[in-house]
Every structure is written in C-alpha cells, then in structure tokens.
Amino acid sequence: MAVIPEQIHQIKDGSEVVIGNPDPDDAQALLDGTKVILKEDAFNVLTLEEFTKTVEEEKQWIQEHLDDSGKLLLAAKRAGLLAGLLGVAQYPQKRRRHVAMMHLSVQPDVRRLGIASALMQTAIDWATRHPELEKLTLAVFADNVPALGLYRKFRFWEEGRRPREIKRACGRYCDDILMYRNVTT
Ligand SMILES: CC(C)(COP(=O)(O)OP(=O)(O)OC[C@H]1O[C@@H](n2cnc3c(N)ncnc32)[C@H](O)[C@@H]1OP(=O)(O)O)[C@@H](O)C(=O)NCCC(=O)NCCS
Structure with a gap:
C-alpha cells in the first residue's frame, strides 16, 4: 500500500496546501483537473479528445495506487480543491523494479506558488x-520551460532525447527529453 500521512505545506501566497493520497471519492475532481490541464493543449502527449476515462475507471486507477506498494498518487488540495496531482509508478519487470516513472501537473490558477515543489519533495x-x-525517471517536452526548471531544481539530469518525438496539430515538431534522478540514500 503506497499511503503517506497527510502533510500541510505553506505556499508562497501564505495559504496552506494539504498533500495526501486521493481516495476513490475524489475521482470526479481528478478527472476535471486532468481535463483542465489537457485543455491547455501545451505539454501533454495526450489530447483532450483522446482522454475518455470514466469516473469508474478513475476510481479504479486511484484504488490501484492505494493497493500497490510500487505506486504513489499524491493530490495537493488548497481550500479543499484539487490544486495539483503527482503519480509515480514502479516498473513491474524484475530487471527494472528499481526504476519508477513519474508525472505531475498543477492547476493553472495556482502555479508558481511552490505546489509542484511540495509534491515533488x-x-x-x-x-x-x-x-x-x-x-x-520522467519525460518532458523540450519547450516546457516551467517543467524543465522544476526538474533541474530537484536535480533531475537529462539522460536522453527523442528528436521530433512530438508533432503538434500545427505541424511543428518538438523533442522529448528523458530525465532521471537517483533516489538511493
Ligand atoms: C511544471 C509545473 C508542474 C510547475 O508547477 P508549479 O507549482 O508552478 O511549480 P513551483 O511553483 O513549485 O516551481 C518550482 C520551480 O519550477 C520552475 N518554474 C516553475 N514555473 C516556471 C516558469 N513559468 N518559468 C520558469 N521556471 C518555472 C522554477 O525553477 C521554480 O522554482 P522557483 O520557484 O524556486 O523559481 C506546472 O507549470 C504545470 O503543471 N504545467 C503544466 C503541466 C506540465 O507541464 N506538467 C509536466 C509535464 S512533464
């Protein structure tokens, strides 16, 4: 079970953010939050039209993270509302079980306040x-300046680059950068 005790962080505007594990009752809020991020149409491989997850599927996905010791799902809530989401998933193969892939997003109206930093830490x-x-490990579009700044701040290093991996609807290409950070003590 990847469950952490709830933590309260004070962010840059002086308000408090609670970081903890979402439960299946948060499914609708998480789906709505993901749609807001995809609507920005900026730095995700998935487009909004391709995101067809149902509330039931989201509930199951949340529960899987609670049940699996190799998965962690964190929600940051500000005034009870979803402000950010971070997921980590360990690879299942024996030869790769020492590696986990992560992703995160913060809602547009509460960026630059330190929420991603609190989730990341x-x-x-x-x-x-x-x-x-x-x-x-993680993957980030080469033109995602905010995310690159965040990852460098947390000492993630570039380990590879997939040239022209992303092709936007306008026809412009973007490289995908692979980054990693060691987490041994
Ligand atoms: C990337 C993202 C998660 C950052 O969230 P955030 O809560 O605003 O980040 P923080 O306030 O904790 O900032 C942490 C660091 O990130 C960097 N950063 C954040 N926003 C930045 C910006 N607009 N420009 C440059 N650097 C930025 C800075 O290094 C910052 O450290 P500092 O505050 O000490 O300067 C957020 O912009 C986001 O959700 N973007 C859309 C989704 C996305 O791109 N997810 C990542 C996909 S790989």
Missing part, C-alpha cells in the same frame, strides 16, 4: 524510503 522522500527504488 514528498514523492522523492517516499521513493528514497522505498526498499526497491533507486531511480526516478
């Missing part, structure tokens, strides 16, 4: 304590 602490994990 919580995830890194969890991964560092995890008995098998040694390496966190």
Whole structure:
C-alpha cells in the first residue's frame, strides 16, 4: 500500500496546501483537473479528445495506487480543491523494479506558488524510503520551460532525447527529453 500521512505545506501566497493520497471519492475532481490541464493543449502527449476515462475507471486507477506498494498518487488540495496531482509508478519487470516513472501537473490558477515543489519533495522522500527504488525517471517536452526548471531544481539530469518525438496539430515538431534522478540514500 503506497499511503503517506497527510502533510500541510505553506505556499508562497501564505495559504496552506494539504498533500495526501486521493481516495476513490475524489475521482470526479481528478478527472476535471486532468481535463483542465489537457485543455491547455501545451505539454501533454495526450489530447483532450483522446482522454475518455470514466469516473469508474478513475476510481479504479486511484484504488490501484492505494493497493500497490510500487505506486504513489499524491493530490495537493488548497481550500479543499484539487490544486495539483503527482503519480509515480514502479516498473513491474524484475530487471527494472528499481526504476519508477513519474508525472505531475498543477492547476493553472495556482502555479508558481511552490505546489509542484511540495509534491515533488514528498514523492522523492517516499521513493528514497522505498526498499526497491533507486531511480526516478520522467519525460518532458523540450519547450516546457516551467517543467524543465522544476526538474533541474530537484536535480533531475537529462539522460536522453527523442528528436521530433512530438508533432503538434500545427505541424511543428518538438523533442522529448528523458530525465532521471537517483533516489538511493
Ligand atoms: C511544471 C509545473 C508542474 C510547475 O508547477 P508549479 O507549482 O508552478 O511549480 P513551483 O511553483 O513549485 O516551481 C518550482 C520551480 O519550477 C520552475 N518554474 C516553475 N514555473 C516556471 C516558469 N513559468 N518559468 C520558469 N521556471 C518555472 C522554477 O525553477 C521554480 O522554482 P522557483 O520557484 O524556486 O523559481 C506546472 O507549470 C504545470 O503543471 N504545467 C503544466 C503541466 C506540465 O507541464 N506538467 C509536466 C509535464 S512533464
């Protein structure tokens, strides 16, 4: 079970954010939050039209994270509303069980307040304590300046680049950068 005790963080505007594990009752809020991010149409591989998850599927996805010791789902809530979401998933193969892939997003109206940093630090602490994990990985569009700044701040290093991996509707290409960070103590 990847469950962490709830943590309260004070963010840059002086308000408090609660970081904890969402439960299946949060499914609708998580779906709505994901749609807001996809609507920005900026830095996700998935487009809004391709996101067809139902509330039931989202509930199941949340429950899987609660039940699986190699998965962690964190929600940041501000004044009871979803402000950010971070997911980590350990690879299942024996030869890759020391590696986990992560993703995160923060709602547009509460960016630059330190919410992603609070989520990231919580995830890194969890991964560092995890008995098998040694390496966190992620992928980021080469033109995603905010996310690159965040990952560099948390000492993620570039380990590879997939040239022209992304082709936007306008026809412009973008590289996909693969990054990693060690989480051994
Ligand atoms: C990337 C993202 C998660 C950052 O969330 P956030 O809560 O605004 O980040 P924080 O306030 O914790 O900022 C942490 C660091 O990120 C960098 N950063 C964040 N926003 C930035 C911006 N607009 N420009 C440059 N650097 C930025 C800075 O290094 C910042 O550190 P600092 O505050 O000490 O300067 C958010 O912009 C987002 O959700 N974007 C859309 C979804 C996305 O791109 N997800 C990542 C996909 S790989």
